[in-house]
Amino acid sequence: MPKLSKGAGQIYGEAAFEVLAKAQGLERKGKKILHFEIGEPDMETPDHISKAGIDAIKNKKTHYVPSIGLSDLRQAVVDEIEHTRGYRPDMEQIVITPGLKPGIFFTMLATVNPGDEVIYPDPGYPTYGSVSSFIGAKKVMVPLLEKNEFRMNPGDVLKRVTKKTKLLILNSPQNPTGSVMTKQEMDEIAEIAEENDFFIVSDEIYSKMTYDAKHYTPTLRDEAKERTVLLDGFSKYYAMTGWRLGYMVTPVGMAKRLQDFLVSAISCTASFTQYAGVEALKGDQDFISDMMNRFRKKRDCIVQGLNSIPGFSCKAPKGAFYAFANIKKTGMNASECADHLLNNAGVAALPGTAFGPYGEGYIRFSYATTIEKIDEAIENIKKSLE
Numbered sequence: 001m002p003k004l005s006k007g008a009g010q011i012y013g014e015a016a017f018e019v020l021a022k023a024q025g026l027e028r029k030g031k032k033i034l035h036f037e038i039g040e041p042d043m044e045t046p047d048h049i050s051k052a053g054i055d056a057i058k059n060k061k062t063h064y065v066p067s068i069g070l071s072d073l074r075q076a077v078v079d080e081i082e083h084t085r086g087y088r089p090d091m092e093q094i095v096i097t098p099g100l101k102p103g104i105f106f107t108m109l110a111t112v113n114p115g116d117e118v119i120y121p122d123p124g125y126p127t128y129g130s131v132s133s134f135i136g137a138k139k140v141m142v143p144l145l146e147k148n149e150f151r152m153n154p155g156d157v158l159k160r161v162t163k164k165t166k167l168l169i170l171n172s173p174q175n176p177t178g179s180v181m182t183k184q185e186m187d188e189i190a191e192i193a194e195e196n197d198f199f200i201v202s203d204e205i206y207s208k209m210t211y212d213a214k215h216y217t218p219t220l221r222d223e224a225k226e227r228t229v230l231l232d233g234f235s236k237y238y239a240m241t242g243w244r245l246g247y248m249v250t251p252v253g254m255a256k257r258l259q260d261f262l263v264s265a266i267s268c269t270a271s272f273t274q275y276a277g278v279e280a281l282k283g284d285q286d287f288i289s290d291m292m293n294r295f296r297k298k299r300d301c302i303v304q305g306l307n308s309i310p311g312f313s314c315k316a317p318k319g320a321f322y323a324f325a326n327i328k329k330t331g332m333n334a335s336e337c338a339d340h341l342l343n344n345a346g347v348a349a350l351p352g353t354a355f356g357p358y359g360e361g362y363i364r365f366s367y368a369t370t371i372e373k374i375d376e377a378i379e380n381i382k383k384s385l386e
């Protein structure tokens with residue numbers, strides 16, 4: 001085979017899928033595995049949303065649609081942002097994408113040159129570092145520390161800003177720690193971006209998944225008109241990971257360029273999925289509070305369980321559905337501990353280092369599973385450590 005591109009050698013995958021493959025290998029050999037590795041809700045897409053997608057297919061809505069997205073869905077997003085974020089963007093600012101992830105990829109391609117600096121959270125979602133490497137940007141990680149409840153500290157950001165800083169990525173509620181940033185932290189970081197003239201991409205995929213905390217967006221400062229980009233989507237709180245549907249709120253100038261990226265890369269997001277998205281935003285929202293009530297019980301159960309394991313400690317996360325446990329007192333590092341849990345306790349979870357070097361000493365448990373399985377996993381882990 002001829003040589004692949006430099007970028008192809010730089011881009012990298014996600015440990016969640018690697019651990020899943022290992023766990024499935026053990027399952028094929030007959031071992032029982034409890035799954036805590038994959039980041040998706042354990043509920044099904046609500047029926048009224050699925051029905052809208054199925055009806056769209058039956059009504060022959062199966063053709064190309066505008067690259068930037070269906071007007072009905074873009075309009076629904078305008079209303080949604082006004083309702084949830086407190087400002088009303090223009091329709092020209094809204095871009096529909098197949099999931100949130102392409103929003104990260106395309107915004108970074110549209111804003112960052114090789115050699116530019118990209119600031120992002122560590123531990124953080126692996127895509128940020130992977131795409132930075134692919135572009136040939138310098139990766140500048142801001143440590144999220146347990147003593148600050150894993151929130152990004154504006155002072156730590158400021159220390160890392162240089163003339164080459166081009167983009168900062170924020171993620172709240174956060175994967176893998178479940179932290180939720182405060183309004184003041186968001187405002188201060190948005191101000192730093194303004195003063196130093198760089199872009200902010202705000203990954204808000206868990207925006208409706210908080211406990212005892214309110215979600216804030218840094219895009220409120222300029223209403224996503226100048227330098228901030230809001231990314232959100234349907235994957236998590238509408239339980240639609242497989243539908244592939246997300247959206248962006250961006251400065252109009254960027255939206256116009258992104259349209260050409262979409263034309264070149266995907267033509268458009270699946271049409272019937274977008275009709276389901278309109279129903280998701282406009283239809284009954286009770287599903288989300290029901291889901292979050294169930295998640296809260298699971299969160300309380302896993303946090304209490306993890307804290308009862310010798311050598312483990314875990315703070316109650318304020319958002320998403322991840323518990324980020326400190327395992328430093330077990331004497332194992334994150335990767336040894338994750339292997340131990342899989343092989344000796346039959347529990348698949350992710351080493352914190354899968355999310356960057358500052359994840360050392362931690363394990364991420366996705367608690368999108370049943371209370372019974374959480375209890376069983378805690379017991380198995382305790383026994384395996386005896």
Ligand SMILES: Cc1ncc(COP(=O)(O)O)c(C=O)c1O
Nearest residue numbers: 039099100101125175205233235
């Ligand atoms: C922080 C974060 N951003 C983006 C995504 C991906 O979202 P989507 O499946 O809509 O592309 C995930 C999924 O795990 C995530 O945790």
